[in-house]
Amino acid sequence: MVLPLYPQFSCSTVGAVWDELARILARKRSIPGYRLFVITPITTITLMHWRTAYALLLPNMANRICCCSYHGIPQRYADEGDDYPQRCRTTTRELASALGMAPEKVMMTFQSRFGREPLADALYRRNAENARRKRRRSIQVMCPGFAADCxxxxxxxxxxxxxxxxxxxxxxxxxxxxxxxxxxxxxxxANLVAAYR
Structure with missing residues (x-):
């Protein structure tokens, strides 16, 4: 069983797991049965987690904003058909809706620029500085693209x-x-794995 822990699909994350699995199986004389899990359960549980964690902070949110920061991908990937940026926007929109937050209270950005290629959207640092210029003195940041911290x-x-x-x-x-x-x-x-034992 293969369970990629990425809430949003991208060719550089879940796609890379598929590629590695294909390389491993290509060296096998006999290919075992396997299942590559669809990421929907991961998306659902991470959404529930951040909704719960963030709801605890809502009473103190009068002058704060929420920033959902995702791992960035090169713009070229999006131009070639990788819909990861749209998946991130959907996650952010659903999270804001679940929390009952006004759109102007939620900011979405990308992080971790590597190399010289332009990212598919604004970098986190630029947005953090923009938030400060708009007199947003307090900010709460979550990374809904990660099932585990790293x-x-x-x-x-x-x-x-x-x-x-x-x-x-x-x-x-x-x-x-x-x-x-x-x-x-x-x-x-455990429930995902138990269903296919």
Whole structure:
């Protein structure tokens, strides 16, 4: 069983898992039965997680905004048909709706630029500075493209970009952790696997 832990499909994430699986199976004389899970269950459980985590913070949100930050892909990928940016926009819209938040309170951005190719949308740091210029002094950031935290979320988003926001005049920066090893996350994966034992 193969379970890519990416809530939104992209050729560079779930697609890369498929490619690696194909390379492994190509070396086999006998190919075993296998199942590559569709990512819909991951999307659903991550949406539920952030909705719950964020709802706890809503009473203190009068002067804050929510930033949903996703791993960036080159614009070229989107031009060639990768609909990952649209999937991220859909996730952000559904999350805002689930939280009952006004559109102007929710910001979506991308992070982690590698190489010289332009990203498919605005970089996180640029949006953080824009938020400061609009007198948004407090911001809460989540990364709905990650089922578990990693170097990218823990260092780049939770630490480096906190410094960018506070250095630009922001007053409060909160990073909302991913699902990680929460009981709900483990239960969801266990239920998926158990159904195909």
């Amino acid at each position: 170097l990218e979320t823990l260092e780049e988003i939770a630490e480096q970009n906190r410094e960018v926001f506070l250095g630009a005049g922001g007053k409060k920066y909160e990073y909302i952790p991913a699902l990680n090893a929460t009981p709900e996350h483990i239960e969801m994966m």
